[in-house]
Amino acid sequence: MCEIQEETITMKELPVSERPYEKCRTAGPEILSDAELLAVVLRSGTKGQTVLSLAQKLLGRKGEESGLAAAVRLPFTELIKLPGIGPVKAVQLQCIGELARRIAKASAKKGLELSAPHAIAQYFMEDLRHQKQEEMVVAMFDTKGHLIRETIISRGTVNASLVTPREVFLEAIHQEAVYVVLLHNHPSGDPTPSMEDIRLTKRMREAGDLLSIPMLDHIIIGDNCYLSFKERGYI
Template identity: 35%
Template sequence: MTHRLAVEDAAGQPELWAGASPAPKRAAHYLGHRDRLRERALAGGLPALPDYEVLELLLFRAIPRGDVKPLAKALLARFGSLAAVLGASAEELKTVSGIGEAAALELKLVQEAALRAARAAASKRPVISSWSALLAYVKQALAHEAREQFRVLFLDKKNQLIADEVMNRGTVDHAPVYPREVARRALELSASAVILVHNHPSGDPTPSAADVDMTRQVAEALKALRIAIHDHLVAGRDGVASFKALGLL
């Protein structure tokens, strides 16, 4: 029979003599957690999963070993919501300890796939008759952007989407807009109408006085070309504001 003889080390902690049997190691608490979480998801439980578990599933691919639950919760604590995590840039994601290139790419890939699906839904029919799909796309694309972004949706004679282009990116509260550039691009694409779109990183989509003035300048530049502005949408975390609905256009 092997006897376990213990003494104290220099720090006062118990220490086994050489040859004594080591204490059995405890299994890490997260062992089997990945399989159990995948099984729950595959059994149709995805809608019931909390946001941190959805993030865990996404991180499994980029981080094949270890417990990613604390990392998923850290991401939610840093950005505030699952949508905001996916909307964050790769560089912003990597400010969270434990998120490297692979994990950041995995999360951005999910965001890109969601945006393409939303854009496809908004593009299949004239935007005027699929307004809810358009608003959903605009909110997904811009509501969680950390910097202000100005983009234009160019439409053909049937009000179908020709192109959705970012015309400028700016700071946390301003993105410069050049009406002549909008007009030039509309001519290049043979657009008959446009919808202006930008975001408010503050979260409040209420149009500012500067937004109203900028819209007026773009409208004047397009009027001579007989190109209409159907609307100007402002996206924020609190929703999407429509200039037309507000009587500003």
């Protein structure tokens, strides 16, 4: 019994006018749609399906999230369950997502200032906005307002009973930080602070004052939005 080989459809088999690679070379990547950009990276489709069709289906899949950002942030185990996505393509998609995160963070760091909550929020946005559970980060700064270090101190429910001042300020003391900023995400996408967030902020600020390491802000990250306790006058 002969093994049937599945024939894949590659970019070169598409009409020239539909080839994203050629379109990119002649007019630049900015004219390509999200699906076309993905198609350039994925390179080949599956039996009876062009790579562009595969990319379109990936972007338009049904579920809680869809679109480019959601597609490249799926876990490996979820990606390989999708029709037409094997281990190689799954790794390619994950690498795209990680590159995007690192590029966004590197760009945001240029404008990072201790006095600018929006710049701090933008720097951590891609790290935190896609997380499925709450994470708390302490960002530590020197006397000139330069970021020294960032450390995740909690994963899971962020509240005053589980996150202690010891965890927050021990690393700050070790790094000889002068100021700290707390950040955590709301997986719901809504950065509105809860009563627990407010209690936690008050507790951490009081601890920072006692240790002479002021907590200058607590920033909650939502879905491409944020709330700064400092900007709102809560601190």
